[in-house]
Amino acid sequence: MIRFNSDYTEGAHPLILERMMETNMEQTPGYGEDIYCEQAAEKIRELCKAEDAYVQFLVGGTQTNTTVIASALRPYQGVIAADTGHINVHETGAIEAAGHKVIALPSTDGKISAIQIEDYITGHYKDEAHEHIVQPGMVYISNPTEYGTIYKKHELEAISKVCKKHGVYLFLDGARLGYGLACRENDLDLPHLAKYCDVFYIGGTKVGALFGEAVVIMNDALKKDFRYNIKQRGGMLAKGRLLGIQFLTLFEDNLYFQISAHAAMLADRLRESLEELGVKFKMDSPTNQIFPILPDALLQELEKDYAYSYDSRIDEKNSAVRFCTSWATKAEDVESLIKRIEELYNNLAI
């Protein structure tokens, strides 16, 4: 079985494990106050061209989303997100468990627009009963989104403008950030994120690390006492250096960007091959997640050897599914997948 069902089926990039081995018996202070975390944070500040960025490392995504959102909002505030957003769908109500409503705006491609956001916010304050309604206090976007789509620079800039105008924080979930920045359609870079967002994070779990998300806080109001929040929400790793070491390895020689590009290239290869076959896609996603629409009969055969994740039924005989590539995907596995789909596709056609 070769797995394309998710982008976190393997361990970590070998260089990371190597570095962990080398440093294993060193004694360091705990809780992210070690030299590796310091160096990794400094490296990230450099790459963001943001000296005043406050960088902290957490273990996983749900935890990071909850910690950032709960640390920013007042109790009566909610967070605006696409209805498909991870925090609205796949975190078992973690945001609500921290007391906050996710204000879900409709989305078909995982994205929300500056106009949608502004309409919602101005609508809120126009409503006479607005004190009876959750106040929007933050906007959450993910880039790439859960559907593999990305925000273009002008879109992010527009959202940022609306947020600033209305005193609402902008938070970008970058769990798959590398795969977004590395894709061909992308025109964003880290300094843009640092400029437009109040806070964002750079995902490690899905991009080469064993685990770990690097939170970059730009807005001073969100920096104060942030570590209390990390500890309270269970995100402060005792042996914090494990996070520092991983992010240092990922960023000191551009490893993060190289391995992301590898995944993007293989996704392109797969996408183009399917297009050539005449396959349609549910989503026009330029990153490492692709959503082809395939005949159920084909999928039934395919899944004997290749794992994908099921997305949704399209019609009686066809379904949208998801294939992911990652830093760990082997080119030959992509080729064998393509070949197998071609075979099955052509057989069905007969």
Add this chain to the structure above:
Amino acid sequence: MIRFNSDYTEGAHPLILERMMETNMEQTPGYGEDIYCEQAAEKIRELCKAEDAYVQFLVGGTQTNTTVIASALRPYQGVIAADTGHINVHETGAIEAAGHKVIALPSTDGKISAIQIEDYITGHYKDEAHEHIVQPGMVYISNPTEYGTIYKKHELEAISKVCKKHGVYLFLDGARLGYGLACRENDLDLPHLAKYCDVFYIGGTKVGALFGEAVVIMNDALKKDFRYNIKQRGGMLAKGRLLGIQFLTLFEDNLYFQISAHAAMLADRLRESLEELGVKFKMDSPTNQIFPILPDALLQELEKDYAYSYDSRIDEKNSAVRFCTSWATKAEDVESLIKRIEELYNNLAI
């Protein structure tokens, strides 16, 4: 200015104030453990034909919804509701502040159906990632709904069946219950509610009382320790007898049903008069809230003397608005409103 904008613009039915006066200097235990609460609870049990009903009195609706829902759910569970439901829209995130997601199902008339509910629940458990998604633990419906519509007996029965089948509680918000039970289309009564719901409440605030909601718990699992929850959520009134006295007055001689019928009759009168004029309605609501679509030009004049509440824009020149009658509405005020609308309507027509 005559107000039709809400059904809680006046104080209480005079008999209630009278009874408060009479009993004012009596000394009673606090927190709802007095003889009046006991008698009112007994009266409600009789009317529900449910000896084992556990009855508790709370002050207001938000508090009651929060207390009931938070006392029933596990932390990872959410409550299914119409997207128009009060708990989803107009309680400033009180349910989320207690840690729970409101799982909003689409609704155009304030109602949700047994089929919608069952589809959602079975869909949840079919999803491989269901542990990553809030688990449905309760269904919340309001009767009448926020749009003045009501559930028929067969609809409530069907919802109840689905809930029992899937081990999900059914909670009915009866903030305006009297106005529902008293309307012509209704075929439900209190014993039906006691039979089909795990818990429901009989609203006093909007139906003749100064304030107060009588919670009726049928499911034993929800009875245990419920008073701890009331206290924690701030709903345990120190001078609890004020609630007992009010509900006793409302229920001992059918006052509750009489004054509800009064409001329903006046709403019918207003609805029929508008229909005769040719007015259309946004919502086919048979209770004390009616939602006519009126020309903006008319409304602009009307609002000089009559308060209504604005609902939504229908087209460039027309809006849906809401008029409420209540136990306190005077027949002559309804007549003068009708007359005024007729005048304005006919003038515009010219």
Add this chain to the structure above:
Amino acid sequence: MIRFNSDYTEGAHPLILERMMETNMEQTPGYGEDIYCEQAAEKIRELCKAEDAYVQFLVGGTQTNTTVIASALRPYQGVIAADTGHINVHETGAIEAAGHKVIALPSTDGKISAIQIEDYITGHYKDEAHEHIVQPGMVYISNPTEYGTIYKKHELEAISKVCKKHGVYLFLDGARLGYGLACRENDLDLPHLAKYCDVFYIGGTKVGALFGEAVVIMNDALKKDFRYNIKQRGGMLAKGRLLGIQFLTLFEDNLYFQISAHAAMLADRLRESLEELGVKFKMDSPTNQIFPILPDALLQELEKDYAYSYDSRIDEKNSAVRFCTSWATKAEDVESLIKRIEELYNNLAI
């Protein structure tokens, strides 16, 4: 049975019920945005000599404490209180349910001191692991305390100074405020509270009203969006004018202070009579709650006709109990209580 076990056994001062009767059929906007609330707030601002005070009315004490504290604190902050404080003991964990630790400081008389508070706060920041410990964000004191004791002006001033110095809010729970201000040892008045506290409340429930607490916010940071918090925590009464009418009646002709003085005078009478008998007290409380130590044998007889509340065992044969007077207590009832205790006391002595 004559009840001295609590100070909320009766309804409301008759003038309040009268005013409710008079205004009963008036139509007003809901949720505290009516003219009576406006006038009552203005009256309170005048009495506090604080034009910029922001005044809001809530229904009950638990609700008020939760709303004020939750609206002020960040998620990782806690509220310092005496270990005997109402929020630490008698609110079924309402503060914790809102996410915050009550940081309990030891107290024998219901009070905490500026020195205790400062030691705790400075100790917190000195601790290397302070990010692992709840950060003190607010100080909660009650005046009078749960043990009937009061803060003197110099004590309140000192606490206020410490709070300001360390950026911690000062919140005074005045559920029984009238009985404190009216007692002979008191040297505080409303303008002092407005000067020294960031927020405090004037209790109505225990001092002449049916229910209601008037929150006075002095610190601008706590005023913003406070009404969202009230709504979310279930404290926004639909017929808000009931609160306005009550507080207006209590404050427009000094009724609040007169009825408080009545209770204080009767408490003095009872206290002095017991002292003359040679009775000792657990607590040196100058307000409407007194805590005599009485023989169990006496109490067993006394409770046939007079209700008191049990406090604690002192030794094998004696217990401390609590008697409360209130605005509603009749002088003749106090005299009959005194007479009965004298009889029993003298009999036992034989």
Add this chain to the structure above:
Amino acid sequence: MIRFNSDYTEGAHPLILERMMETNMEQTPGYGEDIYCEQAAEKIRELCKAEDAYVQFLVGGTQTNTTVIASALRPYQGVIAADTGHINVHETGAIEAAGHKVIALPSTDGKISAIQIEDYITGHYKDEAHEHIVQPGMVYISNPTEYGTIYKKHELEAISKVCKKHGVYLFLDGARLGYGLACRENDLDLPHLAKYCDVFYIGGTKVGALFGEAVVIMNDALKKDFRYNIKQRGGMLAKGRLLGIQFLTLFEDNLYFQISAHAAMLADRLRESLEELGVKFKMDSPTNQIFPILPDALLQELEKDYAYSYDSRIDEKNSAVRFCTSWATKAEDVESLIKRIEELYNNLAI
């Protein structure tokens, strides 16, 4: 600088890193549903002699404590703990952030007794106002405690009995469990824990793993839907196999017990050497944490080369400090520490 200030200053036992290397490029399902987690769980069930134990792996302690406690309690319930307990002191209010009061019982050595617990519980229900007080729903103990002390079998059995009798869950925090089970005074083993506790965990972070805590749930009521709770509280590691691999390595050949014994032996060596010198101890702790009382003058010199953690001032010239050994401590480092303390001690004596 040689660090004795904590027991998590190094990485992981080399065998664990080796195993991670070996399995690094395997593809597995995420979220703890892989074969390694399954095998590790099975191994733990065997060692506990408890086929029906439900085993789940979480990343860290705060997270584990919060998840277990929040999943077990009703909203109005609290958890009884020693006032020195980790959840009461060093988790930045994580338990309260999940809505629950920590009911702190006084303790001088980190332990609480069956009698203390029973007195508290029976006292709660005897109190007439018990609905106004947080209900005890769980007992939390740590073994070893935060002060290195341990529970003996008869103590744990007695606590378990009290808990069962009163329908209160018993939860044992075993963050340092290995060091407890391996110490000379211990008479407990894993099957005892499985027998007496409703839920407990076996700590990996401090005993040889990079991170990870293995939760063992014995009470069926706590097993249902536990994984929803893990996900919601942010404790479900995407690459869950990292936890499985670590615990499998620790338990398949008794590595966990061997490395724990190593730490215990070195702690004994250090303790005995200090005793011989005449040093007194704040705490009679038989495990890997020892709390000698040393002259400040000595400590000032010592800390130039050896890190310890400061506990508390004993008198003007002496302080209690903490030294930890661990699986990673080298015997020669302990010897050099002993030698250095002896030198300094003898010098001071002159």
